[in-house]
Amino acid sequence: MNTGSNKPGEAAVAEDRTGTDDAATPAQALGSRAPDFIKARRALHLSWQVGVFIVGLAVVAAGAAMLVLPGPGWVVIFGGMAIWATEFVWAQLVLRWTKRKVTEAAQRALDPKVRRRNIILTSVGLVIVAALAGVYLWKFGLQLPWKIEDQ
Numbered sequence: 001m002n003t004g005s006n007k008p009g010e011a012a013v014a015e016d017r018t019g020t021d022d023a024a025t026p027a028q029a030l031g032s033r034a035p036d037f038i039k040a041r042r043a044l045h046l047s048w049q050v051g052v053f054i055v056g057l058a059v060v061a062a063g064a065a066m067l068v069l070p071g072p073g074w075v076v077i078f079g080g081m082a083i084w085a086t087e088f089v090w091a092q093l094v095l096r097w098t099k100r101k102v103t104e105a106a107q108r109a110l111d112p113k114v115r116r117r118n119i120i121l122t123s124v125g126l127v128i129v130a131a132l133a134g135v136y137l138w139k140f141g142l143q144l145p146w147k148i149e150d151q
Contacts, residue, residue, distance in 0.1 A: 030089045049087050056083040056091075 032039060038048050063076030078098065084091035108114055
């Protein structure tokens with residue numbers, strides 16, 4: 001098997017520089033972050049990768065379950081992706097893409113025009129909720145609907 005390296009037990013590591021400037025700090029190289037003594041032995045490195053994949057899969061599955069159950073589903077899913085990213089290039093690329101998109105969304109949210117629009121929409125929503133609560137209190141008083149006796 002050709003690993004792209006002249007040394008036995010060593011794999012070639014590609015560097016992802018998509019979307020980076022030359023003046024920016026260089027991106028960390030893609031590839032396995034396993035200790036060198038593990039990468040030096042092929043069977044040990046393969047079992048390491050299988051273990052990392054299984055642990056990451058368990059964390060991602062728990063996060064997926066938390067999407068419908070109580071819990072921080074997306075946070076746990078991204079934690080599982082971070083576990084996979086310690087060993088797999090595809091997970092590192094997905095994690096970098098996700099970080100870039102989250103950063104872009106945060107920058108858009110901090111834009112003064114967007115903030116002003118969000119504040120206006122929130123205020124209108126609060127006025128509508130307050131009006132509905134006022135109508136409810138005017139019609140029924142402080143008595144909750146499941147305690148109305150005269151039905």
